[in-house]
Amino acid sequence: xxxxxxxxxxxxxxxxxxxxxxxxxxxxxxxxxxxxxxxxxxxxxxxxxxxxxxxxxxxxxxxxxxxxxxxxxxxxxxxxxxxxxxxxxxxxxxxxxxxxxxxxxxxxxxxxxxxxxxxxxxxxxxxxxxxxxxxxxxxxxxxxxxxxxxxxxxxxxxxxxxxxxxxxxxxxxxxxxxxxxxxxxxxxxxxxxxxxxxxxxxxxxxxxxxxxxxxxxxxxxxxxxxxxxxxxxxxxxxxxxxxxxxxxxxxxxxxxxxxxxxxxxxxxxxxxxxxxxxxxxxxxxxxxxxxxxxxxxxxxxxxxxxxxxxxxxxxxxxxxxxxxxxxxxxxxxxxxxxxxx
Amino acid sequence: xxxxxxxxxxxxxxxxxxxxxxxxxxxxxxxxxxxxxxxxxxxxxxxxxxxxxxxxxxxxxxxxxxxxxxxxxxxxxxxxxxxxxxxxxxxxxxxxxxxxxxxxxxxxxxxxxxxxxxxxxxxxxxxxxxxxxxxxxxxxxxxxxxxxxxxxxxxxxxxxxxxxxxxxxxxxxxxxxxxxxxxxxxxxxxxxxxxxxxxxxxxxxxxxxxxxxxxxxxxxxxxxxxxxxxxxxxxxxxxxxxxxxxxxxxxxxxxxxxxxxxxxxxxxxxxxxxxxxxxx
Numbered sequence: 001x002x003x004x005x006x007x008x009x010x011x012x013x014x015x016x017x018x019x020x021x022x023x024x025x026x027x028x029x030x031x032x033x034x035x036x037x038x039x040x041x042x043x044x045x046x047x048x049x050x051x052x053x054x055x056x057x058x059x060x061x062x063x064x065x066x067x068x069x070x071x072x073x074x075x076x077x078x079x080x081x082x083x084x085x086x087x088x089x090x091x092x093x094x095x096x097x098x099x100x101x102x103x104x105x106x107x108x109x110x111x112x113x114x115x116x117x118x119x120x121x122x123x124x125x126x127x128x129x130x131x132x133x134x135x136x137x138x139x140x141x142x143x144x145x146x147x148x149x150x151x152x153x154x155x156x157x158x159x160x161x162x163x164x165x166x167x168x169x170x171x172x173x174x175x176x177x178x179x180x181x182x183x184x185x186x187x188x189x190x191x192x193x194x195x196x197x198x199x200x201x202x203x204x205x206x207x208x209x210x211x212x213x214x215x216x217x218x219x220x221x222x223x224x225x226x227x228x229x230x231x232x233x234x235x236x237x238x239x240x241x242x243x244x245x246x247x248x249x250x251x252x253x254x255x256x257x258x259x260x261x262x263x264x265x266x267x268x269x270x271x272x273x274x275x276x277x278x279x280x281x282x283x284x285x286x287x288x289x290x291x292x293x294x295x296x297x298x299x300x301x302x303x304x305x306x307x308x309x310x311x312x313x314x315x316x317x318x319x320x321x322x323x324x325x326x327x328x329x330x331x332x333x334x335x336x337x338x339x340x341x
Numbered sequence: 342x343x344x345x346x347x348x349x350x351x352x353x354x355x356x357x358x359x360x361x362x363x364x365x366x367x368x369x370x371x372x373x374x375x376x377x378x379x380x381x382x383x384x385x386x387x388x389x390x391x392x393x394x395x396x397x398x399x400x401x402x403x404x405x406x407x408x409x410x411x412x413x414x415x416x417x418x419x420x421x422x423x424x425x426x427x428x429x430x431x432x433x434x435x436x437x438x439x440x441x442x443x444x445x446x447x448x449x450x451x452x453x454x455x456x457x458x459x460x461x462x463x464x465x466x467x468x469x470x471x472x473x474x475x476x477x478x479x480x481x482x483x484x485x486x487x488x489x490x491x492x493x494x495x496x497x498x499x500x501x502x503x504x505x506x507x508x509x510x511x512x513x514x515x516x517x518x519x520x521x522x523x524x525x526x527x528x529x530x531x532x533x534x535x536x537x538x539x540x541x542x543x544x545x546x547x548x549x550x551x552x553x554x555x556x557x558x559x560x561x562x563x564x565x566x567x568x569x570x571x572x573x574x575x576x577x578x579x580x581x582x583x584x585x586x587x588x589x590x591x592x593x594x595x596x597x598x599x600x601x602x603x604x605x606x607x608x609x610x611x612x613x614x615x616x617x618x619x620x621x
């Protein structure tokens with residue numbers, strides 16, 4: 001899978017590094033001083049690198065737990081995210097990562113223990129700050145800069161964090177994924193405060209834009225298995241793409257999803273339109289000038305590229321009304337502007 | 342034939358330090374003499390240039406900067422440094438690529454990107470100011486790579502160094518002749534050509550905001566557009582070609598319906614885009 005593995009000097013003797021490198025005995029290991037030397041170099045070509053990314057193993061210094069952007073949440077007023085990994089196995093054409101990062105190489109931060117310490121300290125301070133009786137528990141999102149599960153065989157993230165999450169029932173932890181690598185989850189007793197949230201798009205969208213990701217049917221099958229095993233799952237219809245036939249596509253998606261899944265057991269369902277910060281959008285346009293997804297219907301509104309208002313309204317109204325025929329209002333969350341959930 | 346230095350298609354820049362390294366490549370690729378300013382000699386043909394920089398990292402960096410000046414705004418899509426190197430852990434005559442380049446004097450490091458499986462062994466190349474007598478176990482030594490990367494890397498991702506082991510000991514290094522250098526490069530000419538083909542395959546993708554779009558070209562030549570409007574025109578054309586390639590209007594149609602006014606052309610194109618659909 002990897003021809004080259006860059007290893008930060010500081011973690012060269014880390015047992016996790018040894019375990020990961022042992023999986024790729026033919027990879028050339030290159031010691032670097034800091035991962036930024038490789039990852040943050042200017043004038044890199046994300047599109048080229050994505051054809052054959054390298055792996056970078058490093059220590060995450062500084063702030064490891066960050067506040068989630070406004071509007072990002074599933075019912076808590078206290079939302080955080082942390083990234084044990086940067087970049088993703090899959091190559092979804094709409095993904096903001098290709099606009100955010102200079103490099104497509106995958107970075108794994110191996111200092112999991114420090115992440116856990118920081119999460120623990122944050123939970124203590126959040127819980128201990130005399131919350132109001134109706135305060136929501138803090139939520140932690142793990143799949144912001146990567147797919148939480150796709151690289152499990154390399155990172156061992158779920159293996160190493162599940163018991164930690166279970167030991168912190170005062171917080172909620174979300175895995176965000178498209179992966180069907182759920183063996184670790186199925187081998188573990190379900191944990192009440194862990195939500196496995198799947199990103200889903202209509203089949204035609206997945207085939208066209210989600211390069212390398214498991215097809216819709218496989219994801220639904222994985223979700224059904226998780227539900228049957230007692231895991232709490234969530235649905236993330238994000239990003240919603242406006243295309244000719246999106247109504248039929250979304251209807252069919254919902255039919256397929258709710259045929260397979262028990263709506264009554266879902267934790268949360270989110271809707272979100274395709275949107276990108278301006279700088280990310282411009283970088284992605286330069287990378288993929290021929291890509292119709294990035295050329296159609298989008299306009300700059302306050303530094304964010306999203307669909308023009310007539311398309312946005314159509315998407316929001318149609319998708320919300322269709323979805324609400326399947327789920328109760330209290331588990332529905334939307335990032336469409338002007339919605340209060 | 343268009344001078345390859347002026348070739349706007351991007352092209353390939355081969356970079357060597359020594360005339361002896363250049364001679365086999367000049368023959369292999371049928372290159373002709375293009376430029377000599379007394380410091381930098383450039384050969385070229387068919388979108389490929391070969392620059393002889395002279396020995397040493399500083400000379401290499403200076404030559405690369407001069408080459409960029411000659412090329413103007415068009416950076417080559419591929420820069421490949423070819424040359425000899427001392428290496429204690431690979432057999433004589435082995436071709437290898439650098440996966441890391443370290444400037445011994447400054448400590449600066451470069452890490453070439455490999456969006457392809459390397460076609461040969463790779464190792465760290467240490468660029469030295471003076472030949473070394475002790476060869477490390479896991480690296481090679483040259484005198485130019487760092488200087489080349491310092492300049493070339495800022496403008497292109499596909500910058501690589503392919504070296505041929507010319508000496509495995511200090512004694513072999515001292516016995517090197519120009520003839521022997523030429524033989525070594527000649528012996529790896531196939532690998533050099535294959536590596537170029539590998540790199541070339543990676544550059545095949547659409548160029549953005551291309552003024553070579555025939556409709557845009559015609560509109561720009563027959564209508565008045567301000568600089569901002571020209572840029573908007575290219576962006577709109579690019580978006581239209583991405584979203585609805587079969588529905589891109591002909592220039593004549595746009596000219597007729599806009600009465601030759603640039604702003605009107607832009608409005609027509611925006612309307613066309615608004616009426617289009619994203620089809621999967």
